[in-house]
Amino acid sequence: MRPLAASSVDTVLQDYQPRILRRYLWITTALHLAGFVLPPMVGLPIRPETVVARSAGILLGVIALVVLYRGGRRPGRRAYQVSTAAALLATPIVMSGLILAAAQLLCAIAATFLAMYFVVFYPKLQARLLVGCLTGFMAVGVVLAPTAFTLVPVDVDTATVKAAVLVVAVTCVIGAAEMFGSLTRTLIESASTDALTALLNRAGFELAFRDALASAGTEQASVTLALIDVDQFKSTNDHYGHAAGDAVLVDLANYLAAHLPRGALLARVGGDEFVSCMVGEHHAELPEVMVRLARQSPTSFSFGVASCTGESDPLTALYRRADRELYTAKQRHHPPEPPADEPSLRTGWNA
Template identity: 35%
Template sequence: MARILAWCRRRELPAAGWPLVALAFSGSVFAALGAALPSSAAADVWVYALTSLCCAVLGVGLVLLGSRMPGWLPQTLVVVAVVVIAYFSAAVPDDAGALLPTFEYAALAAYCAYFFGRAQTRCHVAFMSVCLLAALLVGDRPAPVTVWFIVTTTIAAIAEVQGHLVSQLRRQARHDHLTGLLNRGGFEQEAPRLLALAARSSRPVAAVVIDLDGFKRINDDLGHAAGDRVLIDLAASWRDRVRDGDLLARYGGDEFVLLLPDTTAVEAQALLDRLRDGHAARWSAGIAEWDGSSRLSDLLWHADRALYQAKESRGRSGLQAVDEDAAAAG
């Protein structure tokens, strides 16, 4: 068993892959239970057994795919699973046994809420609701509307509550709790998309690294509450002055980064002048213009080097410098 688990860990499935594997194997178990029910007809036993085998093979196939699993596959498998579950709910002769497959709907709703967007999840839940009602009516189950209402409201509640919690957790993971700006992790998730878009359209991008001047002295002399207030007010002022498409993040401590699409280094300097007008705090900045191909880390390194040059040139006096080598690097 330990060797099997170690082999599975090496497959490097995407985040959405392992829950699909678990759902596939649980579907195999449910189908096997359907075959084992005393009320199952001989013909039904073969259908259940074949479905159980197919689910098991699907689970193994997903593991074998590993990192090669295409992005469209999870959505497709959810739709197929909903139809298969509805079929078994209608086909099982025993009324109590017919409800057994519907437990998989709750698991699918939780899966959708975690890995898909809210709109996509609601579409899947609506599809589950339609398929369940059809299965109950085709199977001639007692009180089909009541059963449908109870099951549908349950899976909808699971999807909505989990979707809300997941969106909150993801926001907290991506945003700085003090300023509300993107944190380092959130910035490093969004920035590559912006650079990829700029590369396709051959548009300029400027990176800015900002460091507050004398911030340690504020904390030492006035206390950390005063330092926090400066960060909050400064972030609010900057947020009002940057464009909607600009990425502004608190990178750590008193350091901030800006990624400015459709902006040259010269235009970035003009933007920084506007930022200075909004708050009395003093800060230094380094600017680097993207060369169109280098990595985000290299771009930020050039901006950080320009920041160092700004601080060294005339002391800590609210300067900004441009790394002239950044645009030419490649």
């Protein structure tokens, strides 16, 4: 069982998603606007259908930007749905009014960045569906374009030029999505996720923590952090081997992820050390929750808790205080020895 979303790489990406989409919309909308200025500068006329298509693309881009900015730092689901639909439609609509093959290919280049955005920020199945819709809309746009010609004097008909544009555009979009989009997603996951437990690692947790603090919207945000350490972990490794120790860590990660309050961050920051924190008005719930979880957990663990409000560097201070509390808890806590039969009995959550 994978941990909750609040403990995954998606937590790290939440802050970047609206910023990347806004930048894409700003750039593409500006390029569509430039399409009214550049052709006359090189002596090319602007046809009425081109004006309509570019105007529609600009309008969709503006609508998407307004919706995103009104959504604030963390736009809601509806804001993403509207802005994504507008981004999906804008470029194909503009392509449907272009008569120059080179201009259509430039629009296809813009679509490759949108496809990479989908792969990075959406689950795999949803990303592939969005990329498929994008390529389908592009194909319709190229087919509906009134004509197509190149600046090179070659004797080819419109259908051949359209077919060539379509093949290049679709290949670029799908190739960019599968190669660069997937690679970017993989690199982000590797850099911010613990491979064993699928929780955030220390780097990912620090990014998510800073984002949660910024999203609180106040300099006096209250934070509670809990450091969690597995009891007698070295003894488990020595008696049963590292495979059993790994099973204990995965077991505890799944248990904590399933029972921590919604919105609580959770990460594995060391060998057998986990950290959880809550930011905002419900932060004071965490100590009581940790007491209950420690009492009911199938894997024995100790924890230390610390809270602060409005500190300039809260994470460093919280780590230091929680670590002292954890040391004290370990000193007074004498858990039973691991069972002598099967290590699986110690990891009942997986069973």
